[in-house]
Amino acid sequence: MPYFCLTVFVITTAILTSMLAPKAQAETQAASAAATEMQPTQTILEHVVHSKILGRDVRLLVWKPKQDAPEGGYPVIYSFDGETSITVFAEFAGQAAMLGKRYGLVPPVIVGFAEMPGGYTMERRTHDYTPYADHYELSERPNGFEWPELGGGDTYLDAVMNEFKPLINAQYDVNRTRETLFGHSLAGMMTLHALATRPDAFDAYVAVSPSLWFNSPQRFEEMTALLSNPDFAPKDPIPLIMTVGSKESGLSNWDSRLSDEDREQRLIWKKMNAMVENTEKMADLITEQGKGKIELDFAVLERENHHTAKPITMSRAIEMAMTPR
Template sequence: MAGQLNEGAANKETTARDGRVTIPRTVQRVMHSRDGRSEYRICVAYPGEEAPPAGFPVIYLLDANAVFGTMVETMRVLASRTDKTGVVPAIIVGIGYDTELPFSSARHYDFTMPVDAAELPQSPGGRVWPRQGGAEAFLQFIEGDLKPAIEREFRIDRARQTIFGHSLGGLFVLHMLFVKPQAFRTYVAGSPSIHWNKRFLEAKEREFAARLERERLETRVYVAAGELEQTHKSRINDNARELCERLSALADRGVSALYKEFEGEGHISVLPVLISHAVRFALKDTSGRAAPPDGGQF
């Protein structure tokens, strides 16, 4: 990744001359899973200033093809006035796919757990769902390959790492919370598709709760959905709300959980407002220098 950083700096003037629009201080690389079956487009945005002594916070973002630009610009604008917004500069690591579409069918494999086909929701038009069940391999890619690559290139604060996912990505975020809760400090699950692997996820949740009987964690969880999703037969809102209530009951074991429903938003339209709230939730200044999020005026 270091070579690409240098290349990006060298080509800044060329980019301006040829008319391309780029996001400042971003790089991109291709990475593969260890079995070679999965290819990922990794996009990284980094702050322009010197890293603080502890390093920069990091947000790992699923479905980067759809929302990398949205999150990067949200963080950049909010962090430009930490004193007003409470948001500090951070590194954004987007995990995407080799496509120009917002969403790739490959996400079905990466974000889901193994389950019998009979347990899956009925697909639109009766089509066969894409390959499922690769969540554990994807988790290993993030922990064993992607994180070490990022940490070799950038000064990061390992105590302030966040993972963000929406829909099936939200399902994966919850799966990671339950099976590897120490991997991140903050977990953001937007409109999580709990119904997709509900039996599997509930089993992992019980194991997670049992683990907390033996050890304490310091974990923050933000679960959200759009108001207009209430009418969906998958019960996205109800499932998310009920899960958050159960997690809130673990507060004495170090789990801080928040549920938010966004008025007037549906399953896709919720993304921009969710990202704005998630960035503030994950990146609030902990030094005491900043005003509370949304305080003051620009």
């Protein structure tokens, strides 16, 4: 299947003109006017795939190391939310590539699942990143809107397994025994859902700030079912990184800029979601019942919120993927 090169690079320049003499200001302005576009530091490849399972075109955004593949192929990280994840992942992986040379380690191929340009909406994301259930128990949304259609998560995972991964396996020299699934927020919940219901689908899992409040206690019940199943006896424990920001259950510094009414509503929503408490509860469950089955690396990231926890954990995911087991 053909692929297309997609490059994204943003440069922001600040000039403190108040500190410059008039002549220097004029020279600076002339230089700024002659600025040319800088070459991107990383290149992202774009594969457009028609998914028969999803009934629409989607994109697979891929970063590939410049180094030759190691014996057995590159490790690979598959990431939900490719639109917002791939460039950050690519920058971190590029830095890890330079460091890894010292130790004879090669970074992973990064694959981001993404919609077509203009196709990304919160309604579609909510549908695709929520598992099916016969019934949903959900609180009112903070914006007062009705919940969109839910429950497309298992169909989306079918597309990942039967359409997306086979394409990557055919196009790139990847190691099929070193595959990691990465997700954040609703996608973090989907990552845990994949582990609980398809433990053989990937070799390692990374769940950042998983939305375990969604239709609780469904995620806890399915994880308990997996860990208590005598047929679930992996030869080696399955690696799982799970993180959450310490400030996710309360107000952030920026929330102080909201009106009193909006700040109160936001606090109510965050307390109901109990992101920190629910993630700690899941970590306790896995620690107590998953000995010898799941190798858990759990952290509450101090001073971090729902958004800043993601890039920190991306770096940890790359390190884990690069390290042979």
